[in-house]
Amino acid sequence: MHPTAASTPPGVPVVLVTGASSGVGLAAALELARRGRRLALLARGAGPLERAAEQCRSLGSPSVTVLPTDVRDDDAVARAVAEVLRREGRLDGVVNCAGVVAYGRLEELPASLFDAVVETNLLGSAHVLRHVLPHLRSQRRGSVVLVGSMIGHIAVPTMSAYTVSKWGVRALARQALVENRDSADCTCPTSRCPASTRRSTVRPGMPAAPPVSHLPSCGRPGRRGGSSPTSSSTRVRSPTPAPSTA
Numbered sequence: 172m173h174p175t176a177a178s179t180p181p182g183v184p185v186v187l188v189t190g191a192s193s194g195v196g197l198a199a200a201l202e203l204a205r206r207g208r209r210l211a212l213l214a215r216g217a218g219p220l221e222r223a224a225e226q227c228r229s230l231g232s233p234s235v236t237v238l239p240t241d242v243r244d245d246d247a248v249a250r251a252v253a254e255v256l257r258r259e260g261r262l263d264g265v266v267n268c269a270g271v272v273a274y275g276r277l278e279e280l281p282a283s284l285f286d287a288v289v290e291t292n293l294l295g296s297a298h299v300l301r302h303v304l305p306h307l308r309s310q311r312r313g314s315v316v317l318v319g320s321m322i323g324h325i326a327v328p329t330m331s332a333y334t335v336s337k338w339g340v341r342a343l344a345r346q347a348l349v350e351n352r353d354s355a356d357c358t359c360p361t362s363r364c365p366a367s368t369r370r371s372t373v374r375p376g377m378p379a380a381p382p383v384s385h386l387p388s389c390g391r392p393g394r395r396g397g398s399s400p401t402s403s404s405t406r407v408r409s410p411t412p413a414p415s416t417a
């Protein structure tokens with residue numbers, strides 16, 4: 172039986188990682204496990220998620236919840252967040268990495284694939300925010316990281332859907348920042364927002380895990396060489412120092 176809130180220290184932060192079975196999300200989950208965080212891992216495929224969970228437990232995470240969920244389904248995301256709160260009794264941070272890519276000029280990419288990319292990367296991010304923000308605001312602490320891309324700042328031939336989705340993710344992070352500007356310690360719009368919200372953009376180098384994104388329904392595209400992921404982060408801060416997710 173997997174450990175639950177009843178068998179783990181109540182003070183240990185709980186972090187939800189989406190896209191946790193591969194690439195950036197898996198790397199984030201493993202690092203959080205090394206730091207002793209309790210984890211909730213979300214992706215569609217249960218098998219790879221279970222394998223990721225085993226790795227996290229072996230690295231020291233005291234509790235790992237596996238949530239096979241499609242972020243394109245708003246109701247399913249709501250159920251997943253509710254399940255984390257039911258099992259763990261708290262949620263302190265979210266790292267939203269679930270993402271896909273499809274290649275093709277705008278007029279060549281089938282509408283279904285274009286839509287799948289936008290629904291996963293942009294609408295999926297909105298679904299996650301929609302269901303975690305009320306909880307983080309109510310407790311006045313916590314962090315949300317939306318993994319964007321350098322391509323959220325530029326346009327790239329044959330990556331129309333991905334480009335649109337990542338510009339959208341950046342806009343979504345900004346919107347969340349503006350809507351949460353109601354805390355007391357907002358001193359800088361780019362690094363400390365809402366009375367209780369912080370937004371920042373970071374540009375890490377290539378992830379340690381294999382940097383391959385894929386959209387299973389359209390075949391595995393080539394590696395996106397050379398692009399560095401960026402993250403748009405919205406943090407809901409507590410009057411007292413919040414537990415870090417990193």
Ligand SMILES: NC(=O)c1ccc[n+]([C@@H]2O[C@H](COP(=O)([O-])OP(=O)(O)OC[C@H]3O[C@@H](n4cnc5c(N)ncnc54)[C@H](OP(=O)(O)O)[C@@H]3O)[C@@H](O)[C@H]2O)c1
Pocket residue numbers: 189190191192193194195196213214215216217219240241242243267268269270271291292295318319320321378381382383384385395398399400401
């Ligand atoms: N790798 C890079 O070089 C790079 C550069 C810039 C930005 N990024 C961004 O980093 C994030 C992760 O990229 P990656 O390269 O690590 O991708 P990846 O290795 O292909 O992993 C994608 C993860 O998202 C999950 N996922 C895909 N569709 C989902 C859905 N509808 N619902 C829930 N989970 C879903 C996948 O699991 P399932 O398929 O089982 O659902 C998997 O766990 C993406 O947002 C990507 O845009 C990556």
